[in-house]
Amino acid sequence: MTEEVPSVDFVSGSGVPIRGNDIDTDQIIPARFLKVVTFDGIGQFAFFDQRFDDDDNPKDHPLNEERYADASVMVVNSNFGCGSSREHAPQALQRWGIDALIGESFAEIFAGNCLALGIPTVTTDGDTAREIQQWVEENPDGEIEIDVAAETVSFDGRTIDVEVDDAQRKALVDGIWDTTALMKSNQESIKRTAEQLPYIDDPTPRTGQADD
Amino acid sequence: MSRGTLYDKVWEKHRVTTLPNGQDQLFVGLHLIHEVTSPQAFGMLRERDMEVARPDLTHGTVDHILPTDDQSRPYENEAAEEMMAELEKNVREAGIELDHPGTGDQGIVHVIGPEQGLTQPGKTIVCGDSHTSTHGAFGALAFGIGTSQIRDVLATQTVAMEKQAVRRIEVTGELGEAVTAKDVILTIIRELGTDGGVGYVYEYAGEAIENLGMEGRMSICNMSIEGGARAGYVNPDETTYEWLADTDAFRDDPERFEELKQYWESIRSDPDADYDDVVTIDGSAIEPVVTWGTTPGQGIGISEPIPSPEEFPETKQDVAERAQQHMGVEPGETMQGYDVDVAFLGSCTNARLPDLRAAAEVVEGRTVDDGVRALVVPGSQRVKRAAEAEGLDEIFRDAGFEWRGAGCSMCLGMNDDQLEGAETCASSSNRNFVGRQGSKEGRTILMSPVMVAAAAVEGEVTDVRELEEVALA
Numbered sequence: 001m002t003e004e005v006p007s008v009d010f011v012s013g014s015g016v017p018i019r020g021n022d023i024d025t026d027q028i029i030p031a032r033f034l035k036v037v038t039f040d041g042i043g044q045f046a047f048f049d050q051r052f053d054d055d056d057n058p059k060d061h062p063l064n065e066e067r068y069a070d071a072s073v074m075v076v077n078s079n080f081g082c083g084s085s086r087e088h089a090p091q092a093l094q095r096w097g098i099d100a101l102i103g104e105s106f107a108e109i110f111a112g113n114c115l116a117l118g119i120p121t122v123t124t125d126g127d128t129a130r131e132i133q134q135w136v137e138e139n140p141d142g143e144i145e146i147d148v149a150a151e152t153v154s155f156d157g158r159t160i161d162v163e164v165d166d167a168q169r170k171a172l173v174d175g176i177w178d179t180t181a182l183m184k185s186n187q188e189s190i191k192r193t194a195e196q197l198p199y200i201d202d203p204t205p206r207t208g209q210a211d212d
Numbered sequence: 213m214s215r216g217t218l219y220d221k222v223w224e225k226h227r228v229t230t231l232p233n234g235q236d237q238l239f240v241g242l243h244l245i246h247e248v249t250s251p252q253a254f255g256m257l258r259e260r261d262m263e264v265a266r267p268d269l270t271h272g273t274v275d276h277i278l279p280t281d282d283q284s285r286p287y288e289n290e291a292a293e294e295m296m297a298e299l300e301k302n303v304r305e306a307g308i309e310l311d312h313p314g315t316g317d318q319g320i321v322h323v324i325g326p327e328q329g330l331t332q333p334g335k336t337i338v339c340g341d342s343h344t345s346t347h348g349a350f351g352a353l354a355f356g357i358g359t360s361q362i363r364d365v366l367a368t369q370t371v372a373m374e375k376q377a378v379r380r381i382e383v384t385g386e387l388g389e390a391v392t393a394k395d396v397i398l399t400i401i402r403e404l405g406t407d408g409g410v411g412y413v414y415e416y417a418g419e420a421i422e423n424l425g426m427e428g429r430m431s432i433c434n435m436s437i438e439g440g441a442r443a444g445y446v447n448p449d450e451t452t453y454e455w456l457a458d459t460d461a462f463r464d465d466p467e468r469f470e471e472l473k474q475y476w477e478s479i480r481s482d483p484d485a486d487y488d489d490v491v492t493i494d495g496s497a498i499e500p501v502v503t504w505g506t507t508p509g510q511g512i513g514i515s516e517p518i519p520s521p522e523e524f525p526e527t528k529q530d531v532a533e534r535a536q537q538h539m540g541v542e543p544g545e546t547m548q549g550y551d552v553d554v555a556f557l558g559s560c561t562n563a564r565l566p567d568l569r570a571a572a573e574v575v576e577g578r579t580v581d582d583g584v585r586a587l588v589v590p591g592s593q594r595v596k597r598a599a600e601a602e603g604l605d606e607i608f609r610d611a612g613f614e615w616r617g618a619g620c621s622m623c624l625g626m627n628d629d630q631l632e633g634a635e636t637c638a639s640s641s642n643r644n645f646v647g648r649q650g651s652k653e654g655r656t657i658l659m660s661p662v663m664v665a666a667a668a669v670e671g672e673v674t675d676v677r678e679l680e681e682v683a684l685a
């Protein structure tokens with residue numbers, strides 16, 4: 001059984017700016033929404049505590065604004081997604097409608113979790129990130145195009161160079177960001193590695209040999 | 213590029229192959245699972261019609277949502293009950309061992325691994341939890357992973373990762389009175405920043421680290437992630453081996469212990485190893501640390517003034533300003549005397565036996581301040597039993613603390629233990645992010661267990677060293 005993993009070499013859509021450095025995953029998805037056994041429906045809780053007060057009245061937040069309702073590119077600042085490793089964070093953003101992020105920098109586990117969902121986390125310098133945020137605010141319907149392979153972002157009629165981590169770019173472009181099937185096909189090498197480890201008594205997996 | 217470090221050696225030993233995307237596929241020696249991050253991964257596995265490859269190398273516990281008071285089933289909170297039931301179903305189907313509360317071995321995932329001897333030097337350890345870095349205290353290569361990676365590990369017992377750079381952090385000198393591992397790591401994070409470790413694995417070394425017991429080393433490695441490093445470790449030594457010899461894994465199997473000890477010795481960083489970066493911190497200059505803000509990097513010595521936002525690099529200034537607003541503090545003040553409503557002694561950073569012992573010593577013969585709700589949440593059922601055997605529970609109860617069951621509790625407010633409104637919590641946990649302890653207005657001040665104890669009895673942030681002087685007088 002092999003599923004085709006799509007290549008993510010190009011993402012486009014309108015943007016939504018989320019301003020602030022060190023935005024942690026507790027803000028992206030508060031812990032009380034982690035009590036779910038599937039990720040379905042988690043998108044509505046993205047940035048919940050930033051968007052609603054204690055009585056569930058909406059507050060000022062870009063995700064509450066009608067003009068950003070169709071956004072698919074989130075533009076952020078530095079160290080976005082720091083804190084806990086919860087994959088609920090990118091899951092919530094993806095289910096809210098985000099297909100890619102542009103920012104000054106991303107926390108590592110967060111970026112890794114995004115990659116596992118096929119979401120590029122593209123980086124640029126701080127000034128450029130702020131500039132794009134401002135442009136998005138002025139042009140909420142404006143189209144942002146991210147060329148993952150070429151490492152460029154186009155907006156406002158121009159194209160700028162950005163950075164996509166090498167491994168991330170290759171994984172996205174080649175459609176190998178979903179690693180399960182790929183790794184499972186290396187059964188023999190897995191076994192050989194396990195055999196070399198003094199603390200492993202039984203190098204042979206119980207299952208997984210015959211079914212693929 | 214680093215060479216000859218424990219990280220390099222353990223990585224190489226576990227490397228299955230290099231994947232076409234440039235990442236390495238690593239064999240996973242121990243996969244720990246808990247109720248919050250695993251159900252979705254089991255779901256993905258089912259969708260693909262795959263089975264768990266190595267149930268024998270997978271170990272489960274329940275910690276995050278478990279109530280720490282009434283644990284009768286079904287749990288009062290429906291979501292908690294649903295997650296627990298899901299975990300039980302998943303481990304049963306796959307044949308994975310689960311430390312549910314009935315076993316007497318349940319506890320926070322980063323407490324139970326080490327105490328059962330599952331955590332060993334030279335193992336790769338992963339868990340869907342960022343504080344998996346804790347296990348690095350034993351010289352294991354341990355990192356938190358996301359749900360899709362949990363799926364990968366369940367399906368293949370391997371994980372795809374990129375190799376990181378290695379930074380050696382040497383903490384020299386002797387730690388002062390009442391200065392603990394927690395103060396050391398809060399100092400490291402303050403100096404290097406909450407994102408200073410991004411792209412790095414931290415190797416902790418130096419006299420001050422070597423002199424720590426395993427629990428202190430765990431507190432340090434635990435918070436590597438708060439410093440941005442996905443993993444941190446200490447090279448195994450006699451202290452490590454002494455601890456391991458007395459765990460379930462080796463207590464009755466000294467031969468196996470000796471055999472593996474050779475492996476453990478072999479993976480220690482070479483004396484002439486190359487590091488990508490080396491940082492030295494003077495351990496003797498550290499005093500008890502408390503946080504004044506809303507990130508773990510915003511810490512100061514108890515006698516130091518709160519910095520003004522302008523003192524920070526530009527990208528950190530708005531964070532500092534927001535933090536000071538949230539906490540209601542002014543630059544120039546110290547944190548001493550800051551009113552405390554809740555004292556929380558718990559979490560995978562600081563809820564092991566020596567943590568509780570040290571706090572009990574401060575608490576003994578005193579009473580919790582009238583305005584303070586104080587609770588002790590031991591890291592595991594074993595820690596709880598051991599503490600009770602020493603009578604620590606009575607000391608805490610006599611002083612006015614609640615003595616709870618084991619779990620994560622108020623560290624992240626997923627069960628009923630939460631801050632209310634704008635309450636301030638003196639907390640031995642690891643994160644002071646806004647909302648972390650269950651209330652958006654709530655305020656968290658991170659500190660060591662003895663400092664939490666001092667804050668509990670005084671009702672305000674207090675230098676524990678001064679408290680002791682009072683007691684002696």
Ligand code: SF4
Nearest residue numbers: 343559560620623624
């Ligand atoms: S005690 Fe806190 S930090 Fe540790 S695993 Fe539990 S929730 Fe996470």
